[in-house]
Amino acid sequence: MREHSVEVDGSGLRIGIVASRFNEPVVARLLEGATTRLVELGVDDADLSLAWVAGAFELPLASRAMAESGSVDAIVCLGCVIRGETAHFDYVCAEAASGISRVGHDTGVPVSFGVLTTDTFEQAAARAGGTKGNKGADVAEAAVEMARLLRELVR
Ligand code: INI
Numbered sequence: 370m371r372e373h374s375v376e377v378d379g380s381g382l383r384i385g386i387v388a389s390r391f392n393e394p395v396v397a398r399l400l401e402g403a404t405t406r407l408v409e410l411g412v413d414d415a416d417l418s419l420a421w422v423a424g425a426f427e428l429p430l431a432s433r434a435m436a437e438s439g440s441v442d443a444i445v446c447l448g449c450v451i452r453g454e455t456a457h458f459d460y461v462c463a464e465a466a467s468g469i470s471r472v473g474h475d476t477g478v479p480v481s482f483g484v485l486t487t488d489t490f491e492q493a494a495a496r497a498g499g500t501k502g503n504k505g506a507d508v509a510e511a512a513v514e515m516a517r518l519l520r521e522l523v524r
Contacts, residue, residue, distance in 0.1 A: 375517040379412035382516050384509075385441035386417065387432045391424040392449035395490070395497045399447045399483055402503030407445075410513050425450050425484050426461050429468025436478035443516035444472075445509050448484040449493050462486045479515035483508035 384407055388400050400419075408414060418441065422431045425448035432444045446469050452458045465484050473480040483505050487493045495501040 373518065373521050375514060375521050377410055377510060377514045378517065379407055379410035379513045381416075382412055382442045382513060383416045383418075383440060384412055384512060384516075385432070385435040385444040386419045387422060387428055387435065387444060387446050388419065389422050389425050389428055389448040389484075392451060392490075392493065395449040395485065395493045396447055398494075398497035399449070399485070399503065399505030402498055402505035403445050403447060403483065403509035406503075406506035406509040407513065410510065412513070424448070424461065425465040428465050428484070429472055432469060432480050433472045433476065436472055436476040436480065441478065443512040444478060444480040445505075445512045446480060446483055447505055447508075449497070450484060450486050451490055451493055452486075452488045458486075477519070479512055479519060481508040481512040481515070 388396050420431050428446045428448055432446055435441055435444055450461050469480050469482050485493045485496055496504045
């Protein structure tokens, strides 16, 4: 059996990051985790590009534009949606998740999902460099692995 395993090596990869300003203190920590991990994995700082959008709802459209531009090998989407008293949370989460997934499927550019969806600010902070790690770092690594794997699979 031929197994397609790849090294999670970011050298030479161009990575786009789309980050949403809503709940900015949390997203800033996700961004820090993501960029630190990308550089640790060998991505050159000059090969990173960052675009900010208003909220998680806007992540799919901006990441699609980035993917279609042909300028990146993978995209990391970062955001934070915290449940309020209305159904708004559900709509924003659903659109962000399915929209981001669709961009990857439609364009062939891997797009990782780094949107925290939590009940409280504390739960989000714990996952943005707190007691539960940093989701930004995790999804950055997933983006590098997917970029490498797709290159390997289409060879
Ligand atoms: N956007 C978020 O990223 N997180 C949230 O918690 C949030 N809440 O709670 O409303 C949120 N709303 C804004 C939304 O993403 C859009 O920016 C807005 O609806 C404009 O299209």
